[in-house]
Amino acid sequence: MERIVIAGFGGQGVLSLGQLLVYAAMYENQYATWLPSYGPEMRGGTANCSVVIDAEKPVASPIIATSDTLIAMNKPSLDKFQMSVKSGGLIVINSSLITDKCANTAAKAVYVDANRIAHENGNNKASNLVILGAYIRHSGLFPKEVILSTIEKVYASKPQFIPSNKACFEAGFALD
Amino acid sequence: MTMEERRLMKGNEAIAEAAIRGGCRFYAGYPITPQNEIPEYMSWRLPQVGGRFIQAESEIAAINMVYGAAGAGARAMTSSSSPGISLKQEGISYICGAELPCVIINMVRSGPGLGGIQPAQSDYFQTVKGGGHGDYRMLVYSPCSVQECVDLLYDAYDKAEKYRLPVMILGDGMLGQIMEAVTLPVMKDPSTFPKKPWATDGTGVGQGRRIINSLYIVPDELEAMNKKLQKIYDDMCANEVMCESYLTDDAEIVITAYGTVARIAKSAVDMLREKGIRAGLLRPITLYPFPKAEFQKVIGNDSVKELVATELSMGQYVEDVRLVAGGKKPVKFYGRSGGNVMSPDDIAAFVEKEVQL
CATH class of the missing domain: 3.40.50.920 (Rossmann fold)
Known part of the structure; x- marks a missing residue:
């Protein structure tokens, strides 16, 4: 079972990144839940979602107290959620917007200059897919090909974005 | 849609689609968080299947539109969240008194009063003990997953029509907003639905009057009605428990x-x-x-x-x-x-x- 909290500003693709993971799980015949924050705080600008993926059995709780992975797209998200990541867990940090170092030293931190890499790969809005690439590389949650085919299926109605979305994902995946 | 389909859906969307596949052809409602995806989905989806969507002027109007549509034989539905469901209670009582089938969704929000929009279960008493007046019961389901929403809604009208009472779904914002993969069953064919010899649908001319009513002014007549309803509820208790x-x-x-x-x-x-x-x-x-x-x-x-x-x-x-x-x-x-x-x-x-x- 993998419990992932994905958080950032509204508009950074936080919710759609979570949905991509759940689509991938569905296409792989795994079980998954996607639960967004829908409270009044969204109007102030932050958004987050909780994703739980289980290869074997239906997901029970969609609520995450202790996460296996945090994807932090901005500083308030890192501050709010980093101490809830389990010992030995993974924290993927968008270092384009976050200059702080991770305070949860029991977890593995991965820093990704996602905004710059997205820009270099022709899609300023796809920093979430750069982050997704880095996350998939470090977690091994799905084979790379599963995410690439998921991107093709999910964005089938917007085919003009598929090449740059895939390029951004690949660029994130290629990082050490 | 003749095949089963696998989709990723929000609970609210899945409820709307499953209700339609189960025969829903009339929806009336008034917006309130956290159930707005239901009327939003119904507004474009119902016309595709020859149904009717109405954004009512209030929750009270919406439940009374459902009362009228159900009396005319339609598979009718409304949805709301706690304060809106409070407003519908008079209509719910009348629908129960008139023995009409319908489906009502309550995506509960925290209260009392206008409260908040986050998940809550504080409408339990209102739902199972009778939020409106009079001795009535509803068949109340509490799904915990998007697939269970689909499974229960798909057959909800069959149950509502079997016992001639409202089926209520008690959920919350978590259930409405969560996304999970679901298998959607095939669309039921309305021509296969049981006939309604009581419905005021313009048929049965010359066979005696069909009256949709909840007024019984003679005590013996009302007591007989109460006993009849109780027998129906006992029958439901014997057959419909799920755990x-x-x-x-x-x-x-x-x-x-x-x-x-x-x-x-x-x-x-x-x-x-x-x-x-x-x-x-x-x-x-x-x-x-x-x-x-x-x-x-x-x-x-x-x-x-x-x-x-x-x-x-x-x-x-x-x-x-x-x-x-x-x-x-x-x-x-x-x-x-x-x-x-x-x-x-x-x-x-x-x-x-x-x-x-």
Whole structure:
């Protein structure tokens, strides 16, 4: 079972990144839940979602107290959620917007200059897919090909974005 | 749509689609968070299947439109959230008095009053004990997953028409907003639905008058009506109970919860089991009828030392759990409110702290 909290500003693709993971799980015949924050705080600008993926059995709780992975797209998200990541867990940090170092030293931190890499790969809005690439590389949650085919299926109605979305994902995946 | 389909859907969207596949062709409602995806979905989807969508001027108007549509034989539905459901109570009572089938969704938000928009279960009393006036009951389902929403909604009209009463779905914002993969069943063919010899649909001319009414001014006539309704409710209690039991066979601690909270409790059971504590879960799927026999069977197990009722309210569901426990086993209560939701860790910690093993 993998419990992932994905958080950032509204508009950074936080919710759609979570949905991509759940689509991938569905296409792989795994079980998954996607639960967004829908409270009044969204109007102030932050958004987050909780994703739980289980290869074997239906997901029970969609609520995450202790996460296996945090994807932090901005500083308030890192501050709010980093101490809830389990010992030995993974924290993927968008270092384009976050200059702080991770305070949860029991977890593995991965820093990704996602905004710059997205820009270099022709899609300023796809920093979430750069982050997704880095996350998939470090977690091994799905084979790379599963995410690439998921991107093709999910964005089938917007085919003009598929090449740059895939390029951004690949660029994130290629990082050490 | 002749094939089953696998899709990723929000609970609210899945409820709307499954209701349509189960025969819903009329929807009236008024917007309120956290159920707005239901009217939004109905507004474009119903016209595709020859149905009617109406954004009413108020919740009261919407439930009375459902009253009228159901009386005319349509498979009709409304949805709202707690304050809006309060406004619908008069109409619900009239619909029950007139013995009309319909489907009503309540995606509960925290209260009282206008309250908040986050998940809550504080409408339990209103739903299962009669929020409106008079001796009436509804068939109340509490799904915990998007697939269960689909499965229950798909057959909800068949149940509503069998007993001629409203089916209510009690959910919350978590259930409405969560996305999960679902398998959607094929669209039911309306031409196969049972005829309604009572419906004021313009048919049956010369066969006697069809009257949709809830006014019985002669006491003997109304008492006969009340007895008839009670017989229907007894019949429903005998046939429609649904309950999930998880790891209760050897359980010392039985946690009980409904809806989305039961999923959280199930994870708590797993956490406690990993620590060597023999926990189990009882989850009513029908809140009315309450699964009395299923609870009594588990409560009667020698291994069971204590029950823990957990819910998103200050203590409503726990009253029915204590009623069915009948003093045979102690029942502890753990609730959160105001839109705060407990985590599996919170429930497990409560059990470890409060329950003596």
